[in-house]
Amino acid sequence: MLIPRFSLSQDPKTLTIKLLARYCKLGDLEVEVEENCFLFSCCPYYLRLSLPGRIVDNDNTKSSYDTDTGEFTFTFDKVIPGEEFEDLAYITKFLVKKVDASYGFEDENEKIVVLSGDTVEEDIGEVKDCLTFGFGFALQGGAYFKSIHTEYFDVFNVDPFKQSLEERRKLRLKYEVLKFDKDYYLGDLLEPDDIEGIIQQVPPWKTHTSSAHFTNKELDFLKDLPNKDYKLSEIQTNYVFNSLIDILYAYCYNQRVNEYEENSESGWNIATLSASLSWLDVFETPRETLVFAFRRSLIYPLYRNFNLSLKVLDDLHQLLHLGEEYILKCLIEIYYIFLNGDSCRYILNNLFIKDYIIYVMKWDKSKWLEYLESLYKVTIKKDELGLNLREIEEDIVLIQQMMNLDVKDDENDSTDSEDSSDEDGDSSGVETDTSDESGNETSK
Numbered sequence: 001m002l003i004p005r006f007s008l009s010q011d012p013k014t015l016t017i018k019l020l021a022r023y024c025k026l027g028d029l030e031v032e033v034e035e036n037c038f039l040f041s042c043c044p045y046y047l048r049l050s051l052p053g054r055i056v057d058n059d060n061t062k063s064s065y066d067t068d069t070g071e072f073t074f075t076f077d078k079v080i081p082g083e084e085f086e087d088l089a090y091i092t093k094f095l096v097k098k099v100d101a102s103y104g105f106e107d108e109n110e111k112i113v114v115l116s117g118d119t120v121e122e123d124i125g126e127v128k129d130c131l132t133f134g135f136g137f138a139l140q141g142g143a144y145f146k147s148i149h150t151e152y153f154d155v156f157n158v159d160p161f162k163q164s165l166e167e168r169r170k171l172r173l174k175y176e177v178l179k180f181d182k183d184y185y186l187g188d189l190l191e192p193d194d195i196e197g198i199i200q201q202v203p204p205w206k207t208h209t210s211s212a213h214f215t216n217k218e219l220d221f222l223k224d225l226p227n228k229d230y231k232l233s234e235i236q237t238n239y240v241f242n243s244l245i246d247i248l249y250a251y252c253y254n255q256r257v258n259e260y261e262e263n264s265e266s267g268w269n270i271a272t273l274s275a276s277l278s279w280l281d282v283f284e285t286p287r288e289t290l291v292f293a294f295r296r297s298l299i300y301p302l303y304r305n306f307n308l309s310l311k312v313l314d315d316l317h318q319l320l321h322l323g324e325e326y327i328l329k330c331l332i333e334i335y336y337i338f339l340n341g342d343s344c345r346y347i348l349n350n351l352f353i354k355d356y357i358i359y360v361m362k363w364d365k366s367k368w369l370e371y372l373e374s375l376y377k378v379t380i381k382k383d384e385l386g387l388n389l390r391e392i393e394e395d396i397v398l399i400q401q402m403m404n405l406d407v408k409d410d411e412n413d414s415t416d417s418e419d420s421s422d423e424d425g426d427s428s429g430v431e432t433d434t435s436d437e438s439g440n441e442t443s444k
Contacts, residue, residue, distance in 0.1 A: 091222050241368065
């Protein structure tokens, strides 16, 4: 059965459900409503929703079908008029999970089976292993991938089954130091004309003030995601928040340098700038996250300029202020960049991006907002990046000053030489005049 594309909207008294089922057989149509449960079945389409509030099928119910577009529209009264149904745009979270297929319409005589709690110690052991050798979203990727094939080493710089989180961090820092090119950095510092133009660009999301609306393509993507729940520890939640910032910073950098259009290098930019994606690393604090994001932005991409990195951070702040809808739209865009790109980066969708999209729709908003408060307070300085940028810039300033002194000395030497030549010329003229005068006097 196919899940039809659908969307939810509301006013103070009613809930409207629109769904697209172009190839349905109207003779098979079945619609049921019970409390907060909605069921639509019309071969080959099937949709079961668990709504955030209760609705009722009564005389006020309206339904219609557009034969040209294949769109159904159903409008139901809310049981409690004026009740606000939250997060209706996040349609994935309302899909009834397969294990809950009878939810809302179950047999009253059916018994609930209580599972034994004997697995608690095993779960604790798995969590410890996860925090040592884990990778992917919330360090849970090992549950789905038992090995990393060789083709994926074009994406990852480490084998997470062989290197622990601590070892990955050490290797990454050493590798970054080796890859840092101070001459390249100085070139972008001393000749910033192209970079200044990039910095002056205005991101498209800066002009947005209202809630985002998902496109049909995005709705099709969201409806096909599994409705999963995440039971994360406090440590895992912290890692998830920080890695999300790491990924979104890389996304904002890619957008700015490519004039907010996708190109063939977009996948490389995002995956490489994000240490979460390329090194399967995690971060303890917002500051640590941004320090490493800045650091990698001065080591790997085409444009390596600290002021550009600061501007990207401004872009990130603006995007985050717009709320979860924009975060989701960015993550969906990243998903398609990896899916359509090369170097097997699609594996990053399975390890990170899809889980992030589901999680953002269902996370604890209060914890996220609290995290953002600490993030917005972070300012990054060159001294924190571990690349000796101050020393490099001071050295080049000193060299320039010495070169200017050499030029001035050369100019002074040239001026002195010219003055000396002029004096010699004047002196020669005087002697000639004196000789003439002397000759005249002698002849007298």
